[in-house]
Amino acid sequence: MYKNKIMKNWLMAGLILFVMGSCGQSGGDQKEVHPKVAKLKLPTGFEAEHLYSPGDNDQGSWVGMTFDDKNRLLTVDQYGAIYRLEVPAIGSDSLAPAVEKLKIGANGDNKIGMGYAQGLLYAFNSLYVMVNHRANEDFDKSTGMYRLQDTNGDDQFDKITTIKEFTGSPGEHGPHSMVVSPDGKSIYIVVGNHIDVPEMDRYRIPRVWENDNLIPEIKDPRGHANSRGAPGGWVAKIDPEGKEWELISVGYRNPFDVAFNEVGDLFTYDSDMEWDFGMPWYRPTRINHVTSGSEYGWRTGNMKWSPDYTDNLPAVLNIGQGSPTNVFYGSKAKFPEEYRNALYAFDWSFGIMYKINLTPNGGSYSATGEEFISGSPLPLTDGVIGPDGALYFMTGGRRLESDVYRVHYTGDLSGDSKGGLTEADLPEEHKIRRSLEAYHTGAKSGAIDFAWPYLSHSDRFVQYAARIAVEHQPLSEWQSKALNETNPRALTQAIIALARHGNASQRNEMVQSLMRLDFETLSEEDQMNLSRAFEVVIARHGNPSGSVRDQLVGYLDAQFPAGTNEINRVMGKVLVKLEAPTAVPKLLGMLKEAKDDPNFQKTLTASSDLIMRNPQYGLDIANMLANVPPAQQTYLATVLGGAKAGWDDASYEEYFTWTNNAFQYKGGRSYVGFIDRARKMALSTVPKAKFDHYDALSGGKRLSGSGNEIVETTVQPEGPGKRWTVEEAAPLVADLKGRDLEKGKAMFGATLCISCHAMGGEGGSVGPDLTQLGTRFSPKDILEATINPNDVISDQYAAMVFVMGDKSSVVGRLLREDETTYYISQNPFSPDMIVEVAKDKVTSTKESEVSVMLPGLVNRLNEEELKDLMAYLVSGGKPDHEVYK
Numbered sequence: 001m002y003k004n005k006i007m008k009n010w011l012m013a014g015l016i017l018f019v020m021g022s023c024g025q026s027g028g029d030q031k032e033v034h035p036k037v038a039k040l041k042l043p044t045g046f047e048a049e050h051l052y053s054p055g056d057n058d059q060g061s062w063v064g065m066t067f068d069d070k071n072r073l074l075t076v077d078q079y080g081a082i083y084r085l086e087v088p089a090i091g092s093d094s095l096a097p098a099v100e101k102l103k104i105g106a107n108g109d110n111k112i113g114m115g116y117a118q119g120l121l122y123a124f125n126s127l128y129v130m131v132n133h134r135a136n137e138d139f140d141k142s143t144g145m146y147r148l149q150d151t152n153g154d155d156q157f158d159k160i161t162t163i164k165e166f167t168g169s170p171g172e173h174g175p176h177s178m179v180v181s182p183d184g185k186s187i188y189i190v191v192g193n194h195i196d197v198p199e200m201d202r203y204r205i206p207r208v209w210e211n212d213n214l215i216p217e218i219k220d221p222r223g224h225a226n227s228r229g230a231p232g233g234w235v236a237k238i239d240p241e242g243k244e245w246e247l248i249s250v251g252y253r254n255p256f257d258v259a260f261n262e263v264g265d266l267f268t269y270d271s272d273m274e275w276d277f278g279m280p281w282y283r284p285t286r287i288n289h290v291t292s293g294s295e296y297g298w299r300t301g302n303m304k305w306s307p308d309y310t311d312n313l314p315a316v317l318n319i320g321q322g323s324p325t326n327v328f329y330g331s332k333a334k335f336p337e338e339y340r341n342a343l344y345a346f347d348w349s350f351g352i353m354y355k356i357n358l359t360p361n362g363g364s365y366s367a368t369g370e371e372f373i374s375g376s377p378l379p380l381t382d383g384v385i386g387p388d389g390a391l392y393f394m395t396g397g398r399r400l401e402s403d404v405y406r407v408h409y410t411g412d413l414s415g416d417s418k419g420g421l422t423e424a425d426l427p428e429e430h431k432i433r434r435s436l437e438a439y440h441t442g443a444k445s446g447a448i449d450f451a452w453p454y455l456s457h458s459d460r461f462v463q464y465a466a467r468i469a470v471e472h473q474p475l476s477e478w479q480s481k482a483l484n485e486t487n488p489r490a491l492t493q494a495i496i497a498l499a500r501h502g503n504a505s506q507r508n509e510m511v512q513s514l515m516r517l518d519f520e521t522l523s524e525e526d527q528m529n530l531s532r533a534f535e536v537v538i539a540r541h542g543n544p545s546g547s548v549r550d551q552l553v554g555y556l557d558a559q560f561p562a563g564t565n566e567i568n569r570v571m572g573k574v575l576v577k578l579e580a581p582t583a584v585p586k587l588l589g590m591l592k593e594a595k596d597d598p599n600f601q602k603t604l605t606a607s608s609d610l611i612m613r614n615p616q617y618g619l620d621i622a623n624m625l626a627n628v629p630p631a632q633q634t635y636l637a638t639v640l641g642g643a644k645a646g647w648d649d650a651s652y653e654e655y656f657t658w659t660n661n662a663f664q665y666k667g668g669r670s671y672v673g674f675i676d677r678a679r680k681m682a683l684s685t686v687p688k689a690k691f692d693h694y695d696a697l698s699g700g701k702r703l704s705g706s707g708n709e710i711v712e713t714t715v716q717p718e719g720p721g722k723r724w725t726v727e728e729a730a731p732l733v734a735d736l737k738g739r740d741l742e743k744g745k746a747m748f749g750a751t752l753c754i755s756c757h758a759m760g761g762e763g764g765s766v767g768p769d770l771t772q773l774g775t776r777f778s779p780k781d782i783l784e785a786t787i788n789p790n791d792v793i794s795d796q797y798a799a800m801v802f803v804m805g806d807k808s809s810v811v812g813r814l815l816r817e818d819e820t821t822y823y824i825s826q827n828p829f830s831p832d833m834i835v836e837v838a839k840d841k842v843t844s845t846k847e848s849e850v851s852v853m854l855p856g857l858v859n860r861l862n863e864e865e866l867k868d869l870m871a872y873l874v875s876g877g878k879p880d881h882e883v884y885k
Helices: 002-011 428-437 447-456 460-471 479-483 488-501 504-515 524-541 546-557 565-577 583-593 615-625 631-641 649-662 671-683 688-697 726-733 741-750 779-787 863-875
Strands: 046-052 062-067 073-077 082-086 098-101 117-123 126-131 144-149 159-165 175-180 187-191 233-238 245-252 258-260 266-270 285-289 317-320 324-329 343-347 352-361 364-374 380-385 391-395 403-409 800-804 809-817 821-825 834-838 842-847
Touching: 062 391, 073 117, 126 175, 144 175, 175 258, 233 266, 245 266, 266 324, 266 343, 285 343, 285 364, 317 364, 343 380, 352 380, 428 447, 428 460, 447 460, 447 488, 460 488, 479 488, 479 504, 488 504, 488 524, 504 524, 504 546, 524 546, 524 565, 546 565, 565 583, 565 631, 583 631, 583 649, 631 649, 631 671, 649 671, 649 688, 671 688, 726 779, 726 863, 741 863, 779 863, 800 821, 809 834
Parallel strands: 062 117, 062 380, 117 175, 258 324, 324 380
Antiparallel strands: 046 403, 062 073, 073 082, 082 098, 117 126, 126 144, 144 159, 175 187, 187 233, 233 245, 258 266, 266 285, 285 317, 324 343, 343 352, 352 364, 380 391, 391 403, 800 809, 800 842, 809 821, 821 834
16 A cells, blocks of 8 residues: 555646545544535635535435425426425434425326436426436426426425426527516526427517528537527516516527526526537626527537627626536625625536626626536536525536535624615616617607617617617618718628618618728727628628629728738638638638637636536547647638638649648537538539649648547557446456557557656656656556555655735646746646746645646557556566566
């Protein structure tokens, strides 16, 4: 045992995942801390309690929760039944709740009467259930919203009313959560992008959505959401009986929850496709303000809208990579004011509960964020403030181990201010936006006169609300006004509205009205809006005809390239669509020099800080960050791929050389496929006699048949792999005679050992050289350290967590420091990427308790491959070692 620990200390390098919290306990008598609580990082003054583990009682993996009118906690298994818990009061001797599986319906048999849900809401003396499921013999309810009632007073739900069944693809991108409106009269529901928008009674955003994007369409190369179109995920408002439906907001990917703040503004936490990481259309997970008639621009594949497009709204705060689940507001919590007046957002992937601090700003909010609670693993699913003012939250989902926790504040709140945000605190722009939203319900007298001046307002949310108000009015009332508008900002808003509601007969007039503007005198925002207006007109109604087309080519060509990456993206798309003679040569010139804007969609949480929080995703993130694709060049290359005119031999040579080089970068799982599809679009225009030449030049021979992967030139695992444990693998390494040196060396590379460790002079230097490993330790010792790298961490290679004054943290290995700065390496696969942290911003540091060597690296290997790898480690790569005899 002692030898084993010495070996692991010598072998492993480590990073701290998080600073271990004290769960709110200090001084005096120390409570015995539950191991599942001990892993949590909590703010000072808060205490966490582990209440229940459903898996210990074969009750599934819980994902939804709500309290009923008798202060009982109702929960639901993602793939099973609904449960009711009597939760002991805070401070009780026993924390074990009484748990009851509800008998729902009147059939009296053992089948599940209701469940398979991702959202629960107790309101209006009923339990509302959001089911994600295809009806079968085990559970006969389809995806939809259901209302459960107790009609006979026996404390069981005997009546099931179908509010609405949904069409689309049920599952994790289906219907999710529900919340009661601030006035207590309605229910708001949030739905993912795999469910169709049903027929509604009213639409706050006019039902004219389309893709409105001229980028050559590439759907996800691996098939995700390829059948899903605009408008994506949506938010609706209904009455308690589900008879009146009103569409509130669209354009989301897969938000799981919504929450109101103290003044009745609604927020959600939306995701993006992690396979798109590194692509220019990737959007970080983000907090969105769900305003009346809002559009947030999700479209399938590469068609997603930039947050800079004026016809959708920007995020309040970009969080970063993750998988959003729950959102709630803290106003009912018995927490200090700074924690009570905040929005909370759960990330399932990386086990972080974010506290979002919202400040009214113009027509919306500005926001900052910090970690509130975190842990690893901590797959957060749902949370709610209980009637006792404590936070109740759960982990689980996707059949993972599920747990129920309670968090309460232990300090003195007697002197705490009861204040919070009030209507009086809202800026004038906020009030203007709300006034405009009163015109989002249909035609109203005086709407145009009221809304039109606000089309040119400086505030983005006011502009947007004004345009939606105009769009709800009869076209005859504002069509001429739009075409004759002279204010640049109002004109672009008005023409976008007209493009959405008009027809192709007005196309040339719309283009001509926009060309009246002097591009060079406009601000960057107005230049962007103008370029976007041209794009929407052409996307909706096609290229202008005759001399107007030539005039537009000349107008745009004189300004291209423009001053920002985003304007160049839009103008480039429009010029390619117009088949402008200079589009291809100018875009190729930009392709060589284009640089990314480091502040575009800047995130609260850096991707490098997530590497060690989840082994499943951390390895992919580390690999991608080691060689991130150039986003602006990738976007321009995709636009070029769709060009039908303007090519010659020299431009083909230049473009296909770029695509070949692009395959060296590491993006999300779909990166290679996206580059391949752009490459193939361009190949469709080359002379047939030169197709083979350009196919080879562009990298075609490097790709698999699907075009989604680079064909590995080195030996890769054949598998099938498994989740190896030491107990399962130990018998395999008892006898390593007659192994294959070359296969062992190949597995050393395939499992990424070589990225951090050297063997015989080849490999990385993040971890120790392994050439002499087998002379010091047994095969079983090496196996244990490989499969369970966190058991012991080497001081020589340990890393640190640097906790900042703003409660954020930076995780990495300290390389050096001077009087003012720490120099930190965060990515084990790219150790030369250095983050500089000012010492005066750091409040505390702590050494690592999690190894930089991610667990699961050998899980791709089958038995023989694992044995060859172990033999290679034991032998130090020496061909005359006994394992090869």
